[in-house]
Amino acid sequence: MAGLEDCCEREAEVIARAPGRLEVLGGHTDYNEGFVLAVATEQATTVAVAARDDHLIRAWTDCDESEADFDIRRLDQGPWGRWWDYLAGVASELMAEGCPVVGADVAIASDLPIAGGVSSSAAIEVASALAFSTLAGCAIEPEALALLCQRAESDYVGMHCGIMDQFASIFGRAGHAMWLDCRTRERRMVPMRSTDARFVVCDTKKPRELVESAYNERREECERAAALLGAAALRDVDEAMLAERAGVLDETLLRRARHVVTENARVQAGVEALEAGDMPLLGELLSASHVSLRDDYEVSCEELEAMRDAALSQPGCFGARLFGAGFGGCVLALVEATAVDDFAAQVAGRYQAQTGLQPHIFATALKSFFCSWFSFTP
Structure with a gap:
């Protein structure tokens, strides 16, 4: 990475690292207090910091040529609609919790696709929160840190996300998917028993804000929809209840609710498929999730459909779905391990020919997700 030595000829005092996440199942269920199934990625964001003797945060990233420069005493002047809003939001939340954040020079490096649905935002939040808090001498429990980072994105940046991304970044473990109850915050690590398949991330290169x-x-x-159905959240609605009370919803709200209700059921079925090593079943669930996200939740787009069609046309693809917020970003495909190389080449060629965009396609073995975070002072 381009470290502080390259940016401002300083040595880092703290380095922190946080991965992104792949949403296996659970699209848009987290903020509905539902269930999600996610894994941490091999790809990650690294944040190196060194304290300054003033109140400025000066930050550089290898993902953008612009330099951040803001005063931690003037965070109410933000957000600015730029990448450093995530740093400012984290600093604001840390200080609200009594952590004496100090001015710092910050260097950020990442191999996560930006705005691609792999939670690059959560990764920078978690890594910067670890770095800033360690530099300030504050110890924060992992769950409290995840919730703090979620508040930074929701309350400061303005994207009203759930808790899945930050929890996956912090609690992800090698060889496991994380099942998370987004209401109670109960979580369980689900062993991924199959070594015969890989998750393949197909970045459309269609960004979304x-x-x-x-x-x-x-x-x-x-x-x-939940209020009209008399529920605290759509997590409390099952298919029978939705069918019985569907008349209180207009067509749009009915489709939104139907997606959330059926997606929660798919998450639970996905856990069973992973535990059994049943990749064909998991692939069917991914594909059903995509149809629901496209037709009922309406978060797909032309590029995502082109990418998914290209993926499903290839031998060895068990299933594929858009993941993340949608409206652009990535498709997640489940592919036989022996077919991955041909799959990537064929999908990339077909997608580029159809859209004119050059995709980024990369694979990860089911057993290779690892470490959620670390930090140290050299």
């Missing part, structure tokens, strides 16, 4: 997209609108629609 979450805050400016329909993401927040979807959340508001779900809240209205």
